[in-house]
Amino acid sequence: MKKCSYCGAKYPDDAVECAIDHTSLDHPLPALIIPGAAIFAWAGLVVGIIGIIRAVLLSYPFFLLHHDIANGAVLWFGFICITAFETFVIGLPCAIVGIVKGRRLIGWLGVVSSVIPAPLGFAMLRIAMVLNGFHITP
Numbered sequence: 001m002k003k004c005s006y007c008g009a010k011y012p013d014d015a016v017e018c019a020i021d022h023t024s025l026d027h028p029l030p031a032l033i034i035p036g037a038a039i040f041a042w043a044g045l046v047v048g049i050i051g052i053i054r055a056v057l058l059s060y061p062f063f064l065l066h067h068d069i070a071n072g073a074v075l076w077f078g079f080i081c082i083t084a085f086e087t088f089v090i091g092l093p094c095a096i097v098g099i100v101k102g103r104r105l106i107g108w109l110g111v112v113s114s115v116i117p118a119p120l121g122f123a124m125l126r127i128a129m130v131l132n133g134f135h136i137t138p
Contacts, residue, residue, distance in 0.1 A: 041098020048113025051087030
């Protein structure tokens with residue numbers, strides 16, 4: 001029994017070509033091999049953790065200020081957006097490659113940590129606003 005390397009359809013031993021996608025059954029397609037792909041899962045996790053740390057450190061000063069800080073919030077928003085974009089664009093693809101190549105737990109932790117910086121930053125700002133009693137209005 002032969003199996004098509006592209007679509008997975010099964011054929012008898014005397015078949016030469018897949019009837020669905022015309023792939024040769026005698027010369028299967030090579031699998032995509034990325035050397036050291038498991039390291040991508042760790043890279044995604046590290047990039048995500050760095051993004052989380054940056055979001056926390058950028059949001060921490062709001063807990064210490066007790067007056068209106070509209071200009072600081074605008075700068076903070078810019079930095080949080082940059083941090084979230086960097087972690088999402090760098091960390092998420094690395095984590096996904098890690099998942100596909102077998103490092104499932106580390107890869108999923110990388111996915112979660114790559115997506116969390118923006119919501120975490122906004123949650124911290126909201127908590128600081130409630131605790132300090134200030135409001136940012138447009």
